[in-house]
Amino acid sequence: MSTVRVAIAQCAPALGAVHRNLEMHRAWIAKARDAGAGLVIFPELSLTGYYLKDLAADVACAADDPVLAPIAEASRALDISAGFVERSADAKLHIAQGYWSGGKLVHVHRKVYLPTYGIFDDGRYFGQGDRFETFAAAGGTAGIAICEDLWHVSTPYLLAAAGASLVFCPSASPGRGVAEGGDLGTAESCRLMDRFYAQYLTIYVVYANRVGHEDGIAFWGGSEIVAPDGTVVARAPEFDEHLLVGEIDTELVARERARNPLLRDEREDIVLRNLASRLGLPLDRRD
Amino acid sequence: MTESLARTGVIRPDPKDPSPLRIDEALVRKMLVSFVRDETVKAGLKRAVIGVSGGIDSAVTAALASEALGPDNVLGLFTPYRRSSDESRLHAQAVSKAFGFRLEEVPITKQVDAYFADNGGDTADRIRVGNKMARERKSIEYDRSWPDGIVIGTSNKTELLLGYGTQFGDMAAGINPVGDLYKTQLRELAAHLGIPAEIVRKAPTAELWEGQTDEGELGFTYAEADLLLYHMVDRRLRPAELVAAGFDPKLVTRIREMVRRSHYKRVMPIIAKVSLRTVGHDFLYPRDWEAD
Numbered sequence: 001m002s003t004v005r006v007a008i009a010q011c012a013p014a015l016g017a018v019h020r021n022l023e024m025h026r027a028w029i030a031k032a033r034d035a036g037a038g039l040v041i042f043p044e045l046s047l048t049g050y051y052l053k054d055l056a057a058d059v060a061c062a063a064d065d066p067v068l069a070p071i072a073e074a075s076r077a078l079d080i081s082a083g084f085v086e087r088s089a090d091a092k093l094h095i096a097q098g099y100w101s102g103g104k105l106v107h108v109h110r111k112v113y114l115p116t117y118g119i120f121d122d123g124r125y126f127g128q129g130d131r132f133e134t135f136a137a138a139g140g141t142a143g144i145a146i147c148e149d150l151w152h153v154s155t156p157y158l159l160a161a162a163g164a165s166l167v168f169c170p171s172a173s174p175g176r177g178v179a180e181g182g183d184l185g186t187a188e189s190c191r192l193m194d195r196f197y198a199q200y201l202t203i204y205v206v207y208a209n210r211v212g213h214e215d216g217i218a219f220w221g222g223s224e225i226v227a228p229d230g231t232v233v234a235r236a237p238e239f240d241e242h243l244l245v246g247e248i249d250t251e252l253v254a255r256e257r258a259r260n261p262l263l264r265d266e267r268e269d270i271v272l273r274n275l276a277s278r279l280g281l282p283l284d285r286r287d
Numbered sequence: 288m289t290e291s292l293a294r295t296g297v298i299r300p301d302p303k304d305p306s307p308l309r310i311d312e313a314l315v316r317k318m319l320v321s322f323v324r325d326e327t328v329k330a331g332l333k334r335a336v337i338g339v340s341g342g343i344d345s346a347v348t349a350a351l352a353s354e355a356l357g358p359d360n361v362l363g364l365f366t367p368y369r370r371s372s373d374e375s376r377l378h379a380q381a382v383s384k385a386f387g388f389r390l391e392e393v394p395i396t397k398q399v400d401a402y403f404a405d406n407g408g409d410t411a412d413r414i415r416v417g418n419k420m421a422r423e424r425k426s427i428e429y430d431r432s433w434p435d436g437i438v439i440g441t442s443n444k445t446e447l448l449l450g451y452g453t454q455f456g457d458m459a460a461g462i463n464p465v466g467d468l469y470k471t472q473l474r475e476l477a478a479h480l481g482i483p484a485e486i487v488r489k490a491p492t493a494e495l496w497e498g499q500t501d502e503g504e505l506g507f508t509y510a511e512a513d514l515l516l517y518h519m520v521d522r523r524l525r526p527a528e529l530v531a532a533g534f535d536p537k538l539v540t541r542i543r544e545m546v547r548r549s550h551y552k553r554v555m556p557i558i559a560k561v562s563l564r565t566v567g568h569d570f571l572y573p574r575d576w577e578a579d
Contacts, residue, residue, distance in 0.1 A: 013324075013579040014579075015575045016573070020577070020579055023437065051573050052573065053572055055573065081430065178314050179310065179311065180310055180311050213329070218321065227348040238317075239317060239321055
């Protein structure tokens with residue numbers, strides 16, 4: 001069996017306190033290493049906190065800023081994915097999730113879908129990312145979808161189509177909806193999403209949510225790893241800090257895809273022609 | 288399966304169906320206890336100060352704070368005026384006993400009466416007297432919170448939306464764990480927390496004058512208002528849709544007007560903008576701005 005042990009650091013970052021959060025990351029990385037993990041994933045904006053407002057500009061840094069060096073250094077022992085505010089070369093601020101391995105930053109995803117409605121105001125403070133890319137991660141080819149990114153059906157679809165067998169979803173999801181007769185409203189929606197994408201795109205979904213409060217809003221935790229056959233490999237408790245550890249079996253992806261070859265049979269050309277025609281874009285046809 | 292279908296199905300507005308107001312009490316308790324703990328610590332404080340009136344809102348708040356911070360870190364203040372009833376005192380004491388926090392009695396009669404003796408006397412409007420009492424109480428809570436306590440608010444969602452409270456009086460607080468729960472939902476949570484039944488059952492009153500009850504003064508019941516507010520606010524139904532669903536058109540108009548007219552009470556004072564960067568307008572830092 002070819003498995004990789006993945007850890008999710010379901011933590012509560014301090015808002016706007018990067019150095020304290022770096023210390024906090026160090027502690028969780030050590031715990032993940034002790035648990036035998038080959039990869040530890042932190043939630044969205046784990047190094048800065050989420051509801052930053054004007055603090056976003058104060059805590060932003062370039063992806064190669066020395067302030068992130070301790071994370072790079074720690075990634076010599078195991079792969080690390082953590083969230084920060086990236087200031088791009090042309091001075092735009094992005095909600096970013098880095099992936100560090102072997103002492104180096106190997107991938108950065110900039111959040112594409114910035115929720116700006118209800119309790120969210122991402123679009124006021126941040127610029128949009130403009131792509132979903134895959135990269136080589138512990139456990140296979142992976143893609144990152146930050147929180148709201150995953151709520152857009154096209155995101156995991158594009159990543160799976162591009163070869164990802166793992167989708168990491170670092171989140172800062174506020175818990176809301178406390179009606180009787182079910183789980184927390186947000187939790188129900190997220191679990192439905194994770195399981196649906198995992199099973200119908202035959203991928204692992206690694207959902208890393210945070211906990212703690214910011215200005216009265218509670219992040220609900222409930223991090224989970226869902227396998228391509230739809231089973232929940234591991235799930236963290238709601239609202240409490242927790243190091244969640246689960247095994248990712250790369251052969252299970254192959255077995256599920258043999259049994260259920262939805263991705264093999266996917267007609268990306270039809271999707272592309274349909275969208276191109278609707279948007280009035282020309283397509284060079286190869287046939 | 289049936290349950291989850293019920294949860295995800297369409298919630299229909301129906302003045303005779305209060306079920307959409309029901310909450311998962313254990314989940315809400317967990318969320319509110321950790322809210323009090325987290326936000327008190329983030330403010331750099333460790334104790335809670337709560338005005339305990341003998342009513343259900345402050346009973347629930349004191350129970351949550353006791354669970355969050357430990358009863359030794361909770362101070363309840365019973366602040367009677369000469370018209371306050373003995374029953375209120377007994378109920379405040381019962382809550383203190385049930386949850387183990389210290390209750391102190393600080394009467395407000397002398398200062399309120401002394402003030403009105405020189406400022407309007409017996410002719411002072413009872414609303415003025417009620418507001419003065421609410422602000423007097425809050426000034427005592429803030430005084431007693433020094434140096435390491437946070438004043439915990441007890442205004443529920445119904446009162447906040449209707450504006451049924453005194454600005455900078457009972458509405459004032461450092462944090463408020465119960466402000467997103469309608470009165471009906473607070474009753475449900477109170478029963479779950481083990482608040483004595485006679486407190487959960489009694490008619491809500493601010494005791495601002497003799498024989499006052501909230502529902503008598505408002506002219507409608509909390510059950511009616513909560514259900515209407517739920518569909519109007521939480522579910523975003525327009526007045527015409529509420530009337531079409533069978534809600535009383537007069538009540539719909541009245542409650543909507545109460546919400547509109549009281550909105551000033553729910554926001555910070557507005558500041559005239561003249562500079563390049565202004566508090567409240569475009570100087571927007573989170574309150575939980577933490578030290579690095």
